[in-house]
Amino acid sequence: MNKDWIDSVAWNADGLVPAVAQDAASGEVLMLAWMNRESLARTAESGEATYWSRSRGALWKKGETSGHVQRVLEIRLDCDADAVLLRVESVAGIACHTGRRRCFFNRLEGEGGARRWAATDPVLADPGSFRDG
C-alpha cells in the first residue's frame, strides 16, 4: 500500500502530529488531540477518528467506550505538513471527556490583573458514564 501521503507528514520527534477536530456542520472547533502514523492511517481507512493518547501511550479510537464517535468527512494538512485538520460529524454532539460539546469550553475573561479562564459551556452528559470523551 502507498504510504507516501503518510510519509509526507512532518511527524515530530515523538512520531506525532497535532490534529484539530472541527464540527463540519457548525464549524465549531471541538478539540485538539495527537495522532501517530497508525492513528492517521486508521482514521483514513475507517472514516472515524482515531487519535494517540499520550497519557495512556495507546491508540485511542474516539468514542470506543462513550459512543461519541467522530465520523471524518475530510482530512487536511497544513502548509508545513505539521498539523492536521479533521472535519467531523460529532456523533451525540459531545467531544469532551467532561461531557461537554467541545473541549475548548474555557474563555479568557476580564482585563489586566483580573484575567481568568471561565467555563462557558454546559455539561451535557455525565462524565462518569464514559471514559474516552
Added chain:
Amino acid sequence: MNKDWIDSVAWNADGLVPAVAQDAASGEVLMLAWMNRESLARTAESGEATYWSRSRGALWKKGETSGHVQRVLEIRLDCDADAVLLRVESVAGIACHTGRRRCFFNRLEGEGGARRWAATDPVLADPGSFRDG
C-alpha cells in the same frame, strides 16, 4: 500583575502550547502555531496574535512584515489546558505564508493506494512580498 491565568496553561517541556486560529466570521480554521508564555501574554494585552516561531526561536507577531494581522476576539483554553483556540479577524484575509487564506489548504483525496494530498485553495497574494504569513 496576576499571571495565574498564564500559569494555569499546561505548557509543554519546551514551554509551548499549540494555538489554533479560527476565523471568527467564516468559522474556517486558518492555522496552527505555537505560543510561549510571552506570546500568550502579548496576545491578550494587545488583542493581536503573537506566536512563537520554533524555526526562528523568536516571538512572531503575526503580520509584522506582511500586514496580515490577526485581531483576536476571543481566547479559549481546552479541558486539559494544553491547547489554545483564538477566534480572530484575519486582516487581508490571508493567514498562510504561501499567500493563501488558510494554512490547511491540502486535502487528502483518493482511496487506498491512490491517496494523496491535493492543494485545494488558490494563492491570493505573492508570497515573495512578505515573509511572516
